[in-house]
Amino acid sequence: MALIVEKYGGTSVGDVDRICAVADRVIAAKAKGDDLVVVVSAMSGETNRLTNLAHEVSNRPPARELDVLLSTGEQVTIALLSMALNAKGCKARSCTGSQVRIRTDSVHGKARIQNIDDTRVRADLDDGCVVVVAGFQGVDEQQNITTLGRGGSDTTAVAMAAALKAEECRIYTDVDGVYTADPHLVPDARRLERITVEEMLELAGAGTKVLQTRSVEFAGKYKVPLRVLSSFEEGPGTLITYEESLMEQPMISGIAYHSDEAKLTIRGVPDEPGIAYQILGPISDAHINVDIIIQNVSAEDGTANVTFTVHRNDFQKALSILDEIAEGLGAAEVVGDDNIAKIAVVGVGMRSHAGIASKMFRSLADEGINIQMISTSEIKISVVVDDKYMELAVRTLHKAFGLDQE
């Protein structure tokens, strides 16, 4: 008898009928003889409804109270799914983040899981129950309710799977697996049977919306077998593997993009040790995630320019922090642009193949797409372009690297 953690997102539990359909799926999985822990998100639309209520009351609702408010979304879903399971004759019990004891730090809205107590969930499983756990939420040491930020339910699922040493963690989404590119943008995109965790990480980090980076990192750290599959149709989905590269590793496994990005540049800062820290330290202290960072020196006056990208939601906040920093450093100016997109080619095969970058840059140039920033890692090359070119860039690269062919 294996233990399986399943996770269903907001769309999969979007209304009462869908919740009942999820109950059927869970019962079918349990009928195979496995123990089941099911992690769910808020019903789609609910988080927005609650956020709007908060903003009707306050322009800047305290993060602590926003978490108290938003966490009710998942609590409603766990109750309804448990009711649906019980109504269909399957013993089930719900568990909030606080009841499981999913302990996090105290960074409201972006909390990180520190540890999970598996006592209660184990006891309920031993009692023959399906345990339905609220995703996205936890409690800090003082029992304050915290939320994990966007995509947090994936992280909850993976963390539960790690804590319970589950056989597999299945993330049910509205797509049936990980594709070589977004099928909405690229009709020829193909589903991958399996993908390495590093590739998945780069794809997720570069904005493929299937899984949140943090959940993949978590899975990689604890080697949780992770499978992405559709909650609406049958199919094996895509398995995220931890094995060494296969013999005939394809060079590029996929093209990822991210449209909710913004970039900020501070110009004319002194070119001296510690300058990057002085600029990016305060940004990080404000819990803003920075992705690409580029620093270069202007030959003329010996000052440096630093450019970095952040999520578009954090753009205004980052801009005002950067303005303060600029004043302190006597920088020349701060400029920002929130009409950018990030596109990346990803593949572990890239390590051993030269010429990927030049092929990428040439393909984009052939379509007249200007590259604003470039950043590379061992298995990924990312570029920033004007967001109006995003779709064209993704399609061009998908074709250029032959991902449309088996």
Place this chain on the structure above:
Amino acid sequence: MALIVEKYGGTSVGDVDRICAVADRVIAAKAKGDDLVVVVSAMSGETNRLTNLAHEVSNRPPARELDVLLSTGEQVTIALLSMALNAKGCKARSCTGSQVRIRTDSVHGKARIQNIDDTRVRADLDDGCVVVVAGFQGVDEQQNITTLGRGGSDTTAVAMAAALKAEECRIYTDVDGVYTADPHLVPDARRLERITVEEMLELAGAGTKVLQTRSVEFAGKYKVPLRVLSSFEEGPGTLITYEESLMEQPMISGIAYHSDEAKLTIRGVPDEPGIAYQILGPISDAHINVDIIIQNVSAEDGTANVTFTVHRNDFQKALSILDEIAEGLGAAEVVGDDNIAKIAVVGVGMRSHAGIASKMFRSLADEGINIQMISTSEIKISVVVDDKYMELAVRTLHKAFGLDQE
């Protein structure tokens, strides 16, 4: 500096504007220098919305999961009110029942408070915060979420006031105090400046909707100074007192009624010791509250009839339990009627005055109202009548006892 507990019901926090208005009231109270704990209900309509969702999923949702679901209602309100207070410059922090540690028994949907840990609330008060507490909810020993049943937020407020030894517990409602009768039914009804807790208990038990019986019992037990007042207009409301009867105690302080009642009769049970327990024990085990109980012996065949009243919501459940009991006892038959109303005259002065009962019965007879059941206590006489006579009976008695005159 005194500590005040305030409680605002669902109508008072029915939308964002009203929540902001409550915030203004709280701030005004705090400006007088008092420490404030504010207990709130779910926004009006929210509990119904959630209950409907549950019933879409399941005909008989498990009580445990229903509590998980319903308790989100108050959690939303505490977050929004805390946001509104902070937005207006008043430091405030929300607390769920679980966070306070309002410990209850495990009777989901009708849980009773066992104890309240005041540590966290005291710490937040010491920190200069208004503490906004979710009414209606608690946790049992295993951290399962429980709810206290109808009117439970009043009970939460009184229990918090008792635990914190508050100076006063103020229950804000949509009426401006306790009246000699329901002003909607009796235009001449007058607001009482003060009322003894015994009178209030009898009034509440007999269905005056201002306060729930349990909360008044609780207040009486811990001698919590309790004041009922309007959340929409200024005014002193009605103070519930614990002092001995005043010298010139009016004979009757008010007329109460309850329309959501049903009665059940089991006929032809053996007239032997223990019979009442055999009948009412299983009803009580099913957590159905019984109000009036009447037992009498039929002279002819030596068997007894037992009649009792329950809340209309419990009627079908009580009926099916009674059918089983009837079979076990070989009773002649079980009959029920859920079209009844209960009307009571209440007053501590009644103790020392004869003739109240006969005056009551004669007034009703003069109007052609048939009395189905009679029950008396030291300070109350209740009758059950066909519910179509309810309004007429209340008005007739209000006039007969001179409550329309100062």
